[in-house]
Amino acid sequence: MTAAGVVSPLGVGLEDTVVSLRRGHDAVRPVTSFDVSATRSNTAGQVLEMPPLSRGQAGEDPRRLHPAGRMMITAALELQRADPGFFPEAAIIGTTSGGMTYGEAFFRSLLKGEAGPKRGTWLANYAAQKPVLDAQRAAGWRVPSQIIANACASGTNAIGHGMNLIRSGQRDRVLCGGYDAISELVFVGFDSLQAATAGKIRPFDRDRTGLVLGEGAALLALEEAESAARRGAPVLAEIAGYGISTDNHHLTQPHPSGEGPYLAMRRALESAGLAPEAIGYINAHGTATTFNDATEGAAIARLFPHRPPVSSTKSMMGHSLGAAGAIEAVFTLLALRHDFLPPNINYQNADPQWDLDIVAHEARPARISRAMSNSFGFGGTNAAIILQKS
Numbered sequence: 001m002t003a004a005g006v007v008s009p010l011g012v013g014l015e016d017t018v019v020s021l022r023r024g025h026d027a028v029r030p031v032t033s034f035d036v037s038a039t040r041s042n043t044a045g046q047v048l049e050m051p052p053l054s055r056g057q058a059g060e061d062p063r064r065l066h067p068a069g070r071m072m073i074t075a076a077l078e079l080q081r082a083d084p085g086f087f088p089e090a091a092i093i094g095t096t097s098g099g100m101t102y103g104e105a106f107f108r109s110l111l112k113g114e115a116g117p118k119r120g121t122w123l124a125n126y127a128a129q130k131p132v133l134d135a136q137r138a139a140g141w142r143v144p145s146q147i148i149a150n151a152c153a154s155g156t157n158a159i160g161h162g163m164n165l166i167r168s169g170q171r172d173r174v175l176c177g178g179y180d181a182i183s184e185l186v187f188v189g190f191d192s193l194q195a196a197t198a199g200k201i202r203p204f205d206r207d208r209t210g211l212v213l214g215e216g217a218a219l220l221a222l223e224e225a226e227s228a229a230r231r232g233a234p235v236l237a238e239i240a241g242y243g244i245s246t247d248n249h250h251l252t253q254p255h256p257s258g259e260g261p262y263l264a265m266r267r268a269l270e271s272a273g274l275a276p277e278a279i280g281y282i283n284a285h286g287t288a289t290t291f292n293d294a295t296e297g298a299a300i301a302r303l304f305p306h307r308p309p310v311s312s313t314k315s316m317m318g319h320s321l322g323a324a325g326a327i328e329a330v331f332t333l334l335a336l337r338h339d340f341l342p343p344n345i346n347y348q349n350a351d352p353q354w355d356l357d358i359v360a361h362e363a364r365p366a367r368i369s370r371a372m373s374n375s376f377g378f379g380g381t382n383a384a385i386i387l388q389k390s
Contacts, residue, residue, distance in 0.1 A: 001387075002086055002223050002233040005078030006330045007071040008216035009045035009317040013078050018334050020316070022363045024343040027317045028201065028212050033101075034184040041196035044182055045214030045318030050074050059137045066099040066125040068181040069134040071217035075177070076135035079219050085231050086221045088175035091132060091145040092162050094154025096322035098128035100183035131179055135219070141175070151377025152285070153244070154178055155218070155325030159385055160242030162222045172227040178326035179217035186321070187213055193252065195289055203286035203312035204293050204358055206349040211287040214318025218326035235390040237333050240370065241272025247380035253291050254380060258299035261285075261374065264382035265303055268372065272386045276304045279386070280368030281341050283332045285376045286312020287319050296376065297354035309366065311344035311359040325375035325383065332373045332387050341366045 006013065009027035010020035020027070027045045036042040050070055053062040057073060065073075080086070106122040109115070124130065132145045148157045155178025162176035190196045190213060197210035228235060244267065247260030254260055269276060282304070285296055300310060313331050320327055335341055340363045347360040370388040 001220055001236045001239060001333065002228055003079045003083035003221040004219065004236065004330050004333060005075035006218040006327060007047055007050060007074050008320070008327050009047055009214055012050055012074060014334060018338055021331060021334060021342045022340060024345045024362055025316055026345060031187070033182060039188060039191040040198050041191050041212070043212055044187065045212065046182060047071060047215055057138045059134065064121050065134065066102055066131065066181065068099055068131040068179050069125065071181065072131040072135040072179050073138040075217045075219045076139040079221055080139050083221055083233055085233060086173060086223065088141055088143050088173050089171045090143050090165065091136065091175040092148065092158045093132050093145065093176065094148045094158040094178035094322045094325060095128050095180055096149055096151065096154060097180055097183055097186050099125040099130060100185055101181065102126050104183065104185055149322065151379055151381045152321055152324055153375045153377040153381040153383040154322035155327065156329070156373065156375035156383040156385055157244065159220060159239060159326065159329055160244065160383060163239040163242055166222060166224050172224045174222045175219060176222060177217065177219035178323040180215055180321040180323040182213055182215045197288065200346045201288045201315055201318065202346045202348065203284065203288040203315050203344055204297060204351060204356060205347050206351040208288040208290065208293060210289055212318040214320040216320045216323050216327050218323065218330045220326065220329065237336055237387050238390050239385060240388045241268040241274065241386035243267025243271055243384050245382045247382070249380050252378050254295040254376060256295060258295035258302070260380050260382040261296050261376055262299035262303055264384045265299065265372065265374065268384040268386050274370070274386065277306050278370050279304065279308050279372050281335060281366065281371040282308055282310045283328050283371065283373040284310050284312045285374040286314055292376065294353055296374065297351065297356055300356060301354040307355065307357045309341050309357045309359050309364065311342055313342050315345045325373065328373050329385060329387065332371045336368065336371055336387060336389050339365060339367050
């Protein structure tokens with residue numbers, strides 16, 4: 001990994017993000033984008049401020065861009081500033097909802113029989129590949145793009161797929177990552193499922209009551225080692241392993257045994273040629289829903305008897321769905337490079353179902369060489385990657 005760009009409720013760029021992670025900043029706020037007076041949950045992790053974009057960067061009037069497009073452009077420009085010599089041969093991006101807010105507006109206009117110039121903008125920005133094309137245009141890249149929409153494992157799948165393309169010799173340089181922007185349809189959907197909490201998000205807490213949604217975008221520049229060395233590129237870390245599994249148990253609930261997360265993490269270790277004891281920290285999926293934390297907690301306790309420190313950074317910014325794996329990969333990278341473990345805030349009571357070393361409340365100083373980042377989604381989609389210091 002030679003560079004990364006990130007936009008999240010915890011900040012824009014790596015420097016701002018490190019500060020927020022060290023502070024254990026709680027970025028969850030009342031939702032302002034749409035009416036939440038009729039929903040049980042009314043908070044989310046929102047990206048409230050981004051640097052302004054020029055018409056040249058946006059390729060059009062920036063005001064016409066979907067928020068996902070603005071986030072992706074900003075992440076791409078952050079990455080490019082860090083490594084201006086990186087030119088990808090392919091882009092692999094994970095997401096779940098694309099420009100859903102514009103899709104909502106377009107279809108509502110059809111139902112109401114309304115017409116107008118905005119409908120063209122709504123339709124053009126609805127497609128999941130539009131923010132990826134926006135980012136490529138802004139950065140001056142023009143490469144084939146692949147969208148992975150595999151529920152909440154999408155961002156991690158994108159990174160793992162990019163790693164495999166390089167390992168197999170098919171590509172030398174791959175741009176990968178993920179994005180998702182909060183939309184009313186998705187927010188109300190999670191609220192209707194009673195998966196969202198009306199209180200604080202408390203991953204791995206005995207009294208957890210559900211998730212909080214978030215949003216953001218993250219892009220990573222992956223490059224074959226010899227290619228990066230030839231051009232003198234900076235090396236931030238290595239993607240050492242990737243594992244996936246599918247448990248096919250239920251549309252929204254993981255298999256209660258935790259077998260799906262267990263297999264994904266074990267396969268990531270096998271991919272990296274590592275024993276479980278080599279992992280010094282786990283950035284957990286940790287959504288704070290009853291079933292997810294129970295299965296992930298059981299799987300971690302089963303696979304890692306040495307009890308590495310565990311935290312869910314969703315406690316600070318919510319669950320950004322298809323972007324979560326990419327954003328949390330950047331958080332894990334920053335933990336490795338800056339010798340600290342991000343905190344699991346809002347944690348109060350240990351759950352007796354498992355024995356985990358939770359990094360509770362405050363960041364913890366730690367010098368570690370390798371860390372794992374987990375992403376588990378609806379339908380039993382499970383993915384894990386391992387990052388290690390270069």
